Amino acid sequence: MKTYEIAVVHGDGIGREVCQSALSVIQALPGLTDAFTFKEYPAGADEYLRSGSAFPDATYEGCRRADAILHGATGIPGVTYPDGTETGIEFGLQLRFRLDLYANIRPIKLRPGIQSKLRDRKPGDIDYVIVRENTEGLYAARGNGVNLRDEMAADTLVVTRKGIERICRTAFELSRRRSGAPGDGKRRVTVCDKANVLRTYAFFRKVFNEVAEQYPDVEADYAYADAMTCHLVERPEHYDVIVTENMFGDIISDLAAVTVGSMGMSPSAEIGKEHGFFQAAHGSAPTIAGQNIANPYGTILSGAAMLEWLGERHGDQRLLLAAAAVERGVSAAMRSPHGLTRDLGGAARTSDITELVIGNLLPAA
């Protein structure tokens, strides 16, 4: 049986706690003791302070070689480069570009036991996936922007036909594999842009429409990014799959996460042709680090996404079952009276959640 090598990058702030939580869950999966080897690599702001590099070459090599990468979170405000941007996040951002992880998949689902921060929303109402383009857009400017004598600064948003095509295809394929939007059961891909104002977004929409023609069974739907934030609050049941440029994807996926509980809820899978990178969509939250109070659900669910991706890629049934077991553990934990962290209105600690999930990986005998 194949053994999978997982590169583990804890990172900064709450990164270590939430990553450790997900690892403990995976290591507790029955019958999979020999399925994984875990190799830890440093990255982030602390590593930058220690070694002068937030993303050491050895970490890159380890990630490139691994079968999958699991990450906590990186970044500490104030630990910056001369241009003022953060050092720690270099790891996650560069990895996207260097491993061409073009599809950032962020499922948004309101689960039983969790109270939405929106009025009158119940489990079942919210169930969609944000597909964030991950290798171009405004983020392509990172490190390449201009700052002229502190008199002006400029960053360029770039999109390419190839980049838009592949991310839109990912979105339409994903919609085909789903059962549709909760409100009306329709398969629907919504493009979120500002095509009304800017050429880049108008081009994004144009290519989206070209791809959409190849998927006549899936409805093509449109929202401007500003209105999108309203829709995610007012009619989340309308959405099935949302596809969008990098920066807009960053913004709306955090908003979406609070509509299904809190920032800590939403897992993320960053996928390319050859590599898969898994981390929660939230940041490193340094103000609550080390207190054992961070919400680990997003990272645990990212771990489940990793198992599923590996299982499909290698045709390994064990891992698909394992992913389902983690999902089951999370669902049970969330429905338990002790399964809510502070951000969800409860008093559970990070380690309590880990134990609850582990205790519920298998159906009660």
Added chain:
Amino acid sequence: MKTYEIAVVHGDGIGREVCQSALSVIQALPGLTDAFTFKEYPAGADEYLRSGSAFPDATYEGCRRADAILHGATGIPGVTYPDGTETGIEFGLQLRFRLDLYANIRPIKLRPGIQSKLRDRKPGDIDYVIVRENTEGLYAARGNGVNLRDEMAADTLVVTRKGIERICRTAFELSRRRSGAPGDGKRRVTVCDKANVLRTYAFFRKVFNEVAEQYPDVEADYAYADAMTCHLVERPEHYDVIVTENMFGDIISDLAAVTVGSMGMSPSAEIGKEHGFFQAAHGSAPTIAGQNIANPYGTILSGAAMLEWLGERHGDQRLLLAAAAVERGVSAAMRSPHGLTRDLGGAARTSDITELVIGNLLPAA
């Protein structure tokens, strides 16, 4: 007594209905029958189809000459330039640049009678102002972006020291005039950026900090744009004044509007040294146009902001009283069982709201 010339631009979609509603309210103000002359000018997508220009020169001249400009909304998806962007919005966007309306002021307030779309939020919990930079940022690329043979497209986000300084000063001055954040009464200006990722936003934050030093009595506060969307949902009571780049301001102000009722709620004042332009923050909503169901509160409140701005600028006490009267009318209308449009969970029509507000401009005798 001075007579003020108001340029009125109805625009497209629901623009005419909501603008007419605000005008009717202003014209009903007792004792001000001779205070205004209203001059109507065409602009928008319909005008583009009619005359070939979405923003005729005569409209620009009329706006430039007027004492203030009142606008409904413009834009119709599908009525586009060859590059795919919308024609109709040309008016509002160009006016910002041509009249140097650098400060886009968007007050967000949960008022009695209105149910927040957030769980457990009551009037008094949400009361802050978004100060959106209105003349640079990603919007500076409008019309200037590149599209190379439909293979790639690029738009450049530009910020300048002068632009950042003046908008940050506007924000800090505004905070000084307010009574602080509802949660803790603190005067606080929060900069919303992505300083962690991009040079432009890091520069924005740097200049923000320089300006902040001149306001030691106001707390300087920070949020990344993605996390900001969570905060506006999870702890809106923390915010007093938020200052941000053009595109982020566009996005978060729509989100903020639904937290205090619906997209139709939030007024906006776009102010430069010489000119003031008033319109609701929402778009032209062509799908519900002409049905007398649009929510006119945002535009009516924008009209009140116009009266206040004119009153302060010209030291005209009448107009300050008039602005207060419109505020009173709106508050009373919102508390009435018949004061809610469909988007707010009621059945009132646009014209019902207009009448309710007019009927409540003066305290009951």
